[in-house]
Every structure is written in structure tokens, then in C-alpha cells.
Amino acid sequence: MANTPYPESYYAASANPVPARPALQDDVETDVCVIGAGYTGLSSALFLLENGFKVTVLEAAKVGFGASGRNGGQIVNSYSRDIDVIERSVGPQQAQLLGNMAFEGGRIIRERVAKYQIQCDLKDGGVFAALTAKQMGHLESQKRLWERFGHTQLELLDQRRIREVVACEEYVGGMLDMSGGHIHPLNLALGEAAAVESLGGVIYEQSPAVRIERGASPVVHTPQGKVRAKFIIVAGNAYLGNLVPELAAKSMPCGTQVIATEALGDELARSLLPQDYCVEDCNYLLDYYRLTGDKRLIFGGGVVYGARDPANIEAIIRPKMLKAFPQLKDVKIDYAWTGNFLLTLSRLPQVGRLGDNIYYSQGCSGHGVTYTHLAGKVLAEALRGQAERFDAFADLPHYPFPGGQLLRTPFAAMGAWYYGLRDRLGF
Numbered sequence: 001m002a003n004t005p006y007p008e009s010y011y012a013a014s015a016n017p018v019p020a021r022p023a024l025q026d027d028v029e030t031d032v033c034v035i036g037a038g039y040t041g042l043s044s045a046l047f048l049l050e051n052g053f054k055v056t057v058l059e060a061a062k063v064g065f066g067a068s069g070r071n072g073g074q075i076v077n078s079y080s081r082d083i084d085v086i087e088r089s090v091g092p093q094q095a096q097l098l099g100n101m102a103f104e105g106g107r108i109i110r111e112r113v114a115k116y117q118i119q120c121d122l123k124d125g126g127v128f129a130a131l132t133a134k135q136m137g138h139l140e141s142q143k144r145l146w147e148r149f150g151h152t153q154l155e156l157l158d159q160r161r162i163r164e165v166v167a168c169e170e171y172v173g174g175m176l177d178m179s180g181g182h183i184h185p186l187n188l189a190l191g192e193a194a195a196v197e198s199l200g201g202v203i204y205e206q207s208p209a210v211r212i213e214r215g216a217s218p219v220v221h222t223p224q225g226k227v228r229a230k231f232i233i234v235a236g237n238a239y240l241g242n243l244v245p246e247l248a249a250k251s252m253p254c255g256t257q258v259i260a261t262e263a264l265g266d267e268l269a270r271s272l273l274p275q276d277y278c279v280e281d282c283n284y285l286l287d288y289y290r291l292t293g294d295k296r297l298i299f300g301g302g303v304v305y306g307a308r309d310p311a312n313i314e315a316i317i318r319p320k321m322l323k324a325f326p327q328l329k330d331v332k333i334d335y336a337w338t339g340n341f342l343l344t345l346s347r348l349p350q351v352g353r354l355g356d357n358i359y360y361s362q363g364c365s366g367h368g369v370t371y372t373h374l375a376g377k378v379l380a381e382a383l384r385g386q387a388e389r390f391d392a393f394a395d396l397p398h399y400p401f402p403g404g405q406l407l408r409t410p411f412a413a414m415g416a417w418y419y420g421l422r423d424r425l426g427f
Contacts, residue, residue: 003206004060004061004062004065004206005061005062006061006062006065006069006186007070007337007338007339008335008337009069009070009186009258009260009335009337010260010292010296010298010334010335010337011069011070011184011185011186011187012069012186013335014184014187014292014294015186015187015190016119016187016190016191018063018190018193018194021059021062021063021203021204021205022204022205023204023205023206023207023222023224023225024058024204024207024222024224024225024226024227025224025225026225027225027226027227027228028056028202028225028226028227028228029227029228029229030054030055030056030202030227030228030229030230031048031053031054031055031229031230031231032044032045032048032053032054032055032056032229032230032231032232032233032383033055033056033057033058033218033220033227033229033231033232033233034055034056034057034058034232034233034235035058035209035220035232035233035234035235035236035240035243036057036058036059036060036066036234036235036236036237036239036240037057037058037059037062037063037064037065037189037193037203037205038064038065038066038067038068038069038189038235038236038237038239038372039068039188039189039192039368039369039372039373039376040233040235040237040361040362040372040375040376040379041057041059041233041235041376042057042063042068042189042192042193042196042376043108043192043372043373043374043375043376043377044233044235044375044376044379044380045057045196045201045376046112046192046195046196046199046201046376047376047377047379047380047381048380048383049196049199049200049201050199051380051384053380053383054200055196055201055202056201056202056204056227056229057196057201057202057203057204058204058207058208058209058220058222058227059203059204059205059206059207060206060207060208060209060236060239061205061206061239062205062206063189063190063193063203063205064185064186064189064190064193065239066236066237066238066239066339066340067237067238067239067339067340067341067342067364067368068185068186068188068189068368068372069185069186069189069339070185070186070258070337070338070339071185071256071258071300071339071341071368071369072182072185072258072278072280072288072289072290072298072300073182073183073184073185073278073290073298073369074126074180074181074182074278074280074288074290074369075105075106075109075126075179075180075181075182075183075278075369075370076126076180076280076367076369076370077102077103077105077106077146077151077177077179077180077370078102078103078146078367079098079102079347079348079349079367079371080347080348080364080365080366080367081346081347081348081365082142082145083095083098083099083102083145083146083149084141084145086098086099086348086396087099089346089396089397090395090396090397094392094395094396097388097389097392098392098393099148099149100149100150101374101378101389101392102146102149102151103146103149103150103151103179104370104374104377105369105370105371105372105373105374106179106180106181106370106373107179108370108373108374108376108377109122109183109188109369109370109373110122112188112191112192112195112373113183113188113191115195116191116192116194116195116198117191118187118188118191118192118194118195119187119191120183120184120185120187120188120191121182121183121184121187121292121293122181122182122183123181123182123183123276123277123278124178124179124180124181125176125177125178125180125181125275125276125277125278126176126177126180126181126182126277126278126279126280127157127162127165127166127174127175127176127177127180127277127278127279127280128142128174128175128177128280128281128282129162129166129168129170129171129174129279129280129281129282130171130172130173130174130175130281130282131170131171131172131281131282131283132172133172135172135282135283136172136173136174138282139156139173139174139175139282140156142175143156143175151179153177153178153179154175154176154177154178155175155176155178156173156174156175157173157174157175157176158173159171159172159173161173161174162174164274165273165274165275165277166272166273166277166279167271167272167273167274167325167327168279168324168325170281170323170324171281176277180277180278181277181278182278182290183369184292184293185369204222204225207222207223207224207225208222208223209221209222209236209243210222210223210243211243212232212243212244212358214354214355214358216356216357217229217230218231218232218357218358220232229357230357231357231358231359231383232357232358232359233359233360233361233379234247234358234359234360234362235360235361235362236362237341237342237362237363237364237368238253238254238340238341238342239253239340240362244354244358244360246354247350247360247362249400250344250345250350250363250398250399250400251342251343251344251350251362251363252342252343252344253340253341253342253343254303254340254341254342254343254366255303255309255310255338255339255340256300256301256302256303256338256339256340256341256366257300257301257302257310257313257316257317257336257337257338258298258299258300258313258317258336258337258338258339259298259299259300259313259314259317259318259321259333259335259336260292260296260297260298260299260333260334260335260336261296261297261299261321261328261331261332261333261334262296262331262332262333262334263294263295263296264291264295264296264297264331265295266295268295268327269291269295269297271327272291272297272325272327273290273291276291277290278290285301285302285303286301287299287300287301287320287324288300288301289321289324296334297321297325297328297331299317299320299321299324300317301317301320302316302317302320303366309338310338313336313337313338314333314336317336318333341364341365341366341368342362342363342364342365343363343365343366344362344363344365344398345398345399345400346396346397346398346399347365348363348365348396348398349361349362349363349364349365349371349375349393349396350362350363350396350398351375351378351379351390351393351394351396352394353382353394359379359382359383361375361378361379361393375393378390378393
């Protein structure tokens with residue numbers, strides 16, 4: 001049987017030790033079968049186990065193999081489309097429910113880290129950096145919007161203040177969110193998996209779901225075994241493939257690229273980001289960066305629609321890093337990797353149920369670290385019969401990409417080119 005290892009990333013190289021987890025080779029029964037051991041699946045499993053369910057998790061590769069173990073590691077609040085966009089689409093009542101949840105994911109992460117003593121280099125503080133006066137105006141509006149929903153840990157940064165938190169001459173200002181922050185994302189996933197197992201949950205690695213047998217007692221088939229369950233949670237996101245065709249039709253895997261420098265040393269690292277906050281800019285095709293626990297700079301950006309792996313990731317990302325920090329021109333890049341996230345046409349997550357017993361959440365659209373932790377709680381609530389918050393997500397309108405799977409990639413790339421041009425021209 002094929003063994004799929006982690007990609008050669010900084011995260012895999014610095015991962016905490018983990019036990020060997022077997023592939024499923026038997027027929028088992030459980031209350032809930034979770035497909036995917038990333039943040040959505042692990043968060044769902046943890047909340048369900050804490051509420052007395054018997055849970056089995058199937059992972060096609062290794063825990064955190066997908067976006068959960070490859071992302072920029074930034075705790076960013078709200079959704080890829082903010083609450084005001086949601087409000088215009090669905091009205092004030094549904095938007096109020098979704099707005100009340102927009103800042104919950106970060107709290108869940110911190111609760112998990114504290115409760116289960118997860119070692120993942122958690123640091124507080126995230127900065128949204130404005131490159132233009134228009135972007136700064138957007139941040140001022142965003143602060144008012146978030147404060148309307150009770151989120152008050154925010155500070156607007158003028159040009160002088162942003163120079164105090166990030167040594168980049170490009171920015172005209174920004175906004176600091178002290179409930180934002182950053183983590184070692186793979187170690188967070190590994191710690192959550194250990195928590196799942198500490199509560200009696202079972203995780204099978206190298207066990208891809210190849211077929212779902214739907215019905216009153218659904219069965220998930222793997223190459224060498226099967227799981228019969230009362231409920232199924234589909235949490236594969238960009239790595240689900242065509243297992244559930246009706247979900248694949250409304251989403252598109254996209255790749256993002258990340259590099260990690262050599263260790264910079266305390267002095268240089270502190271000169272770049274004195275308070276150790278993470279940063280993302282306000283462009284549509286944004287750049288994001290932060291320091292690691294051992295004082296490397298993680299820098300990411302760029303989107304490859306259709307999730308192809310670029311031939312030379314460093315050639316794409318290093319110039320972006322040097323534009324922000326020309327003082328790093330002689331610094332060596334130790335790691336470069338790519339990972340996929342799942343894009344929806346609305347850029348809002350897709351949540352729902354197929355039949356009576358197959359639940360899903362997917363399509364974080366690049367905003368997944370916090371949302372996936374919330375999604376696990378919302379899915380677990382729905383399985384317990386508390387569906388109000390689940391329904392608020394499930395009722396969001398979603399549409400297939402125009403032209404179907406054949407044309408979704410060029411259409412999305414064309415839209416991104418347009419918005420990227422707007423970023424460059426400053427309007």
C-alpha cells in the first residue's frame with residue numbers, strides 16, 4: 001500500500017514527535033466517521049468526543065498533510081468575505097448570527113492549546129498592513145464593522161506606529177488585532193490529534209476514503225477496510241478529490257506558495273518584527289509573513305488556480321520578500337513548499353448535509369485556520385440536534401463555477417488578474 005509522506009516543508013522538518021498510526025485494515029463501527037484529519041476533521045472529532053460520541057477519523061495521508069499543516073500559520077479573524085458583504089447578501093438576521101461567530105475560531109484554538117497543552121509556538125497579535133490610502137480607509141471601516149459585533153481588541157496604526165511593529169517602508173498604516181496571532185500549524189494539528197486519541201478517538205492514516213455507501217447506515221470504504229457509522233463528516237477540503245461529486249462541482253483547489261529562511265538570529269529577527277506579530281497586507285492577492293519559534297521568516301503569497309505545483313517556488317516568493325525586506329538580500333532560503341486551499345465562487349465556506357446523515361464543511365477560500373475550528377464546533381452541534389448556527393452557514397447561497405470544471409480555472413485566474421491589476425494601480 002502506498003505511503004504518502006509530508007511535503008518537504010519547514011513544518012514537517014520541525015514537527016513534534018508523533019506515534020505511528022496504522023492504516024485501516026478491518027471493518028469497524030462507530031458513531032461518527034470523519035473523513036480528513038486536518039483542522040475541520042480534528043476540531044469536529046474533539047467536540048464530538050467531548051460530548052460522548054464514538055469517533056473514527058480516516059486520513060488519506062498523515063495528520064495535517066493538507067492545508068492544515070502547510071499554511072502560513074496565521075490566526076486571522078472573520079471570513080474571506082467580511083460580515084458586511086454577508087449582510088448585503090443574506091440580510092441582518094442571518095448576518096448577525098454569522099457575525100457573532102466570526103471571532104470564535106481564534107478563541108477555540110487558544111482554548112485547545114491551553115486545555116491539551118499543545119506545543120505550537122502560539123503568539124498573540126496580527127497586523128493588517130495598508131499599502132495605499134484606500135486600503136487604510138478600508139481598515140478604518142473594518143474596525144468599525146468588527147466593533148459592531150463586539151470585537152474590540154483592535155488598534156489603528158498610522159505610518160509612524162506601523163514602523164514600530166514592522167520594518168517595512170511600503171506601508172502607509174495598518175490595523176493591529178491582538179486576538180489575532182500565529183502558530184506552528186502542523187504542530188497544532190498534531191496536538192489536536194493527540195487530544196482526539198486521549199479521549200478515545202481513533203485515527204487511521206494512509207487510509208483514503210474511496211467510496212461512500214449512502215443510506216440509513218452509511219459506510220465509508222477505504223482500500224483495505226470500511227467504517228459503518230451513524231453519521232459521516234466530510235472534511236477533506238482541497239484534498240477531497242471527486243469523492244463527493246456535488247461538492248467538487250462548487251469549489252476549486254488553489255495552490256499557495258511559502259518559503260522559510262534560514263534562522264536569522266535574535267537581533268535581525270527583532271529588527272524586522274519587534275513585537276513578533278504576524279503580518280498580511282491588504283492586497284487582493286496578498287502577501288503574509290511571520291517569525292517562527294527559532295527565528296526564521298516564513299513568507300507566503302501568490303495563488304496558482306487549479307492547484308498545480310510551480311517549478312520554482314523560491315523564484316516566485318523571494319522577490320516578494322525582498323520587496324518588503326530588502327535587508328534580507330543575502331539570507332538563504334532553507335525551505336520552499338506549496339499547499340492547496342479550496343476556493344468557492346462566493347469566497348464563503350460551504351456547509352451542509354447530504355441526506356440525513358452526511359455533513360460537510362469546505363471552501364474556506366484562504367481563511368481557514370480560525371474558521372475550521374469554528375466549523376468543527378458547529379458541525380458537532382448539528383449532530384447533537386442544535387442546528388441554528390449550522391443553518392446560518394448552510395443557508396448561505398452558493399453557485400457552481402461558470403463553465404463547470406473545464407472553465408473554472410481560467411475564469412478564476414482572469415478575475416484574479418483583474419484584481420491584481422487593481423492592487424498594482426492602487427484603485
